[in-house]
Amino acid sequence: MDSLFDTEQSTTTGGGANVGTSARDRKKAAEANAMKLLPKIIEASRWGQQDAAEKIGRDIAQIIETTHPTVAQKILKQFAGAMRPTKIVRRPDELVDFCEARHGLDDVILPEAVERGCRAVVMEHQRMNELAQFKLAPRHKILLYGPPGNGKTLLAEGLAKELDLPFLPVKYAGMIESYLGSTGKNLQSIFDYAATAPCVLFMDEFDGVAIDRGDSKDVGEIRRVTNQLLILLDRLPPTCMFVAATNADELLDRAIQRRFDFVLQLPAPTQDLRRRCAERELAPSMTPGHDVTCHAEAVAGLPLANLSGLVKLCQRIRRDLVLNGGAGVHAIIADAAAN
Ligand SMILES: Nc1ncnc2c1ncn2[C@@H]1O[C@H](COP(=O)(O)OP(=O)(O)O)[C@@H](O)[C@H]1O
Ligand SMILES: [Mg+2]
Numbered sequence: 001m002d003s004l005f006d007t008e009q010s011t012t013t014g015g016g017a018n019v020g021t022s023a024r025d026r027k028k029a030a031e032a033n034a035m036k037l038l039p040k041i042i043e044a045s046r047w048g049q050q051d052a053a054e055k056i057g058r059d060i061a062q063i064i065e066t067t068h069p070t071v072a073q074k075i076l077k078q079f080a081g082a083m084r085p086t087k088i089v090r091r092p093d094e095l096v097d098f099c100e101a102r103h104g105l106d107d108v109i110l111p112e113a114v115e116r117g118c119r120a121v122v123m124e125h126q127r128m129n130e131l132a133q134f135k136l137a138p139r140h141k142i143l144l145y146g147p148p149g150n151g152k153t154l155l156a157e158g159l160a161k162e163l164d165l166p167f168l169p170v171k172y173a174g175m176i177e178s179y180l181g182s183t184g185k186n187l188q189s190i191f192d193y194a195a196t197a198p199c200v201l202f203m204d205e206f207d208g209v210a211i212d213r214g215d216s217k218d219v220g221e222i223r224r225v226t227n228q229l230l231i232l233l234d235r236l237p238p239t240c241m242f243v244a245a246t247n248a249d250e251l252l253d254r255a256i257q258r259r260f261d262f263v264l265q266l267p268a269p270t271q272d273l274r275r276r277c278a279e280r281e282l283a284p285s286m287t288p289g290h291d292v293t294c295h296a297e298a299v300a301g302l303p304l305a306n307l308s309g310l311v312k313l314c315q316r317i318r319r320d321l322v323l324n325g326g327a328g329v330h331a332i333i334a335d336a337a338a339n
Helices: 017-046 050-063 069-077 112-126 128-132 153-163 173-175 180-194 217-236 254-259 273-280 293-301 307-324 329-338
Strands: 142-146 168-170 201-204 242-245 262-265
Touching: 017 050, 050 069, 050 180, 069 153, 069 329, 112 153, 112 262, 142 153, 142 329, 153 168, 153 201, 153 242, 168 262, 173 180, 180 201, 180 217, 293 307, 293 329
Parallel strands: 142 242, 142 262, 168 201, 201 242
Antiparallel strands: none
16 A cells, blocks of 8 residues: 555645745645544544544545645545445455455456446546536446456456555355355345445356356245345445456346446457467567567467466466577477467
8 A cells, every 4th residue: 555645746846945845844734734643543443433534534635635635535535425334344354355456457458349348437436526416326336257267357456456446356265155044144244344435346256146046956045145135236335346257147147137237248369369468478578688579479379268378378488588598489389289
């Protein structure tokens, strides 16, 4: 996480010495005043005093509004949205992780239409307040489907990074492997936690949870879980972007499918996607001292089932460049073509 004060540019404009000094003084004073409130906000949070914590947070934002506008906006963003919990919700550790997203949208090779759609949704979230003035919410329930290894998980993380929000992947095993009767309760804890503040909640293998009600043997329990999921999705505040991923969208319950306001297919890679991916993985910046861009076309032409396989192959090539000066590259490509 950024420290609170290290992301801002100096507001000093460099006019006269006096102007510069006073701008610096104002900045210092704002920082000192905001600092004084930090122990108080931590104390309020420790004791679960949500209202007090919010008030102090707003006070800090006001103090640094002109000197550190980006930080002030980040603080205020925490209080956006209508549905706020009345108490601090502890993270159910065994059910959901709390991560900082490392990969942005630029790191995901996507069909053009999918990328455009993702950027549009990101903009809707960034400009949520403008939409709210017209009683509109951003689209925030996103379903990703397509065969494994083509970037669904990477894209979910990319959305979190793009929005500068925490990335909360659900731990599928924790949720499902506990005895069947507690799945509903687990879902409730996950969604309660995710409603605390803006975040991207990611549920992989979604078909395992939202299975078609007609298909199951344990009809009663599955129906209860599906119904609960429907309610939780309906109540989810737009500040939480919910991203679900599945390899088998045809297994999903129809009513649940309809709850999503944005459905994206990440298809098996086309020739174009494979080429873009290979060109990037074998770009000269990734292989200092060697230029193997000439191999990108051959790699893209291999009948690999997914981009994950292609990325791994390119990593093998790059390893060989580092350790053997590239002596084994032809053999690696021939080997992949034969398998
Ligand atoms: N579209 C893509 N763009 C860039 N890298 C990808 C893409 N798809 C897969 N990869 C590579 O494969 C790995 C696994 O992909 P992942 O997102 O887990 O696939 P999925 O969730 O669809 O099964 C990624 O971490 C990345 O290295
Ligand atoms: Mg995945």
